Amino acid sequence: MALEAVDVETWSNLIFQGVLLGILYSLIAMGYNLVYRANKSINFAVPQVVLLAAYTALITATATGRLEVALASAIIVSVAVSMAIERGVARPLLGRPPIALIGATLGVFYALKGVVLVVGGSEVAVLPLDIDYYRLGALTVATNDLISLLGAIPVLAGVVLLHRKTSFGAAMRAVAEDAEGAAAYGLPVRRLMLAGWALAGLVGGLGSILLAVKTQVSPDLEYYAIRALAASLIAGLDSLGGVLLGGIVLGLAEQLASKFLDPYLPGIGSDIAFLLLLLILFVKPYGFFGSERIERV
């Protein structure tokens, strides 16, 4: 399809949806990055934590009919499970090679998958929300688009500001840079690590709810979270601010590839995340904003 054949309405909605999806990816991706900064490893359990939070929200929303209760319950579960993983899995593995935590969180992924199957039963449903549509020039925006957008941006900004502008954030940064040095200065390293995981749970839970509001509560939410890992790696695992760009690059790439390449490569939209990741890592092995680690021997 020739680019000139695409009208303004199509372009503007395509870009809006790509950016919005990207922002939601960023929120989940931030969960990966927060854990990486704390433990220098990847938490592969994130997709199941996201799914568990979404089904918890669905259950509470069904019981109460209130979205805010659903949101609170999802965040509580997500934070509690993240903290539990830190205490039960990550902390005993402190000092071990990063691959140990990767393996362990993969184990937690499968264990949680079983829990999600029982809790959610692979159900597909939508959260209780009246959806209206608004036309803003060429753009059509729905209530759920606005909620997702307005919910995600302050949280992303809040976490970045927390890290950059507060003493708590400075302490977390110190732990991320050099945990042993931070301990020598009397910082409560373990508590800060736990806080990092809790924060990861918070953004994961919120991301899960906003995704569910945007689309549906379904087992497919797991795949959003898996693709968000690509956004995290594109940005650089230790960059918090960069995830926004990583997510948006990914969201736009998916939409544009689906629109223009799908006729030649069916299904490219859902696969582009990892193709893109591969290409970027060839050029920038630590992602766009990741700091290069120099091993001195």
Add this chain to the structure above:
Amino acid sequence: MEGGGLARQNTLYIVLAALVIIIVLAGAYFLLAGRGGEMQEETTPAEATPTAGEAAPKEEAKVIEINVGLLVDETGPTSDVGKGYARGAEAAFKYFNEKGIYTKDGVRVKINYIKRDYAYNPTLAEEFYREFRDRYNVIAVVGWGTADTEKLSDQVARDKVVYISASYSAKLVVKPYNFFPAPDYSTQACSGLQWLATEYGAGKIALAYDHKVAYSRSPISAIKEAAKALGMEVVGDFDLPLRATEADAERIAREMKAADPDYVWCGNTISSCSLLARAMAKVGLDAVLLSNVWGFDERSPNLVGEEAYGMVAGISPFLYPMFASGVEAYNVIYEAASMAGVPKEEVTLRFVQGFLNVWLLVKAIEEVTSQDLLERKGEALKEVLESRTFDFGGITAAPLRFQEGWHVPYKTVFIVFLAEDGSLQLKGKFTAPEAIDCAKVTIEGG
């Protein structure tokens, strides 16, 4: 103060550690149950004695034990409909075993079912099939998806294993050992088009389906031929992923809108079809969305949203439980559900689909002699399936009659419409246009 803080901290750690242990243990248990499903009370003999499928007679008790494979998707991309199907199939196995299955000459048969979740991965399905065959000597399999069932169809014919699938692909109707209690997808879709033509007249139709997925692609060539026969114009093939994001659905709805269709066909499962319905309402595409049997069910009113009410319909070869008052045969399903701890209100179309596949197998077993079941196994079941009429008392849109070499048991479907007030309405039964044999079109189309 310090001590109190420490105690609180320790309590917190203990609670967190306990939570992790509970989650891990529960997860491990249910994951194992989900993958294997071989909980003792369900499948003990099959698990304990892998060769029980030799159908060894138990003279003293007059019970024949047979092994049957149950292949499901509870964790893959079709789990949105697969979970309910698996639940229905398992309830049926338990129910009929409990009630007693008897061969034609009065010998009791006990079915040991071995459940495997293959997550919609055809390669894994092949592995599990080999396990069913070589380890458990199954004489039948109650299976799931199109790609895997089509892939296994020649093998099951060589092994003489009866294969009753949830895939209703037309390519399976010529395979000697493949059966399903419904018209094939192509015939179903053509019947749906017949409804559109009857209800609204000829018009333009757009097709949305996952171009990479065998199940979604299955009826497309037949739909195109049927549309021609009914005076409809096909205005485009749109690639809607089975795991569509809302953004995908919206993009496709916009592309469709440019083609200005009167009707839209959705050939995916309920998750992506309902996202498409929502997206159509969002972009203002004023067309009737018709989904295949796996793309629409009792959840649709909730999933598509109010804006799509009055514009969405679904095809089903089976009567929805909500329309079954007075249909005596449904009491069997309700009784089985109750026995399995499933409340009546949770008996859904998906549950019924799983249940019926097992019920068809049970009906076939009841028509063979114990000697045939022991000696000729799947071959005997196939002969019976091809020589009797199976009546499910109104649950299926018509009684089933398979012919040797042509396993299309009937050609009629129910149409269920989502009315403007959000209720589901049974529009009646519709049959594919006489002028065209839709199953044949798909088979010949390759």
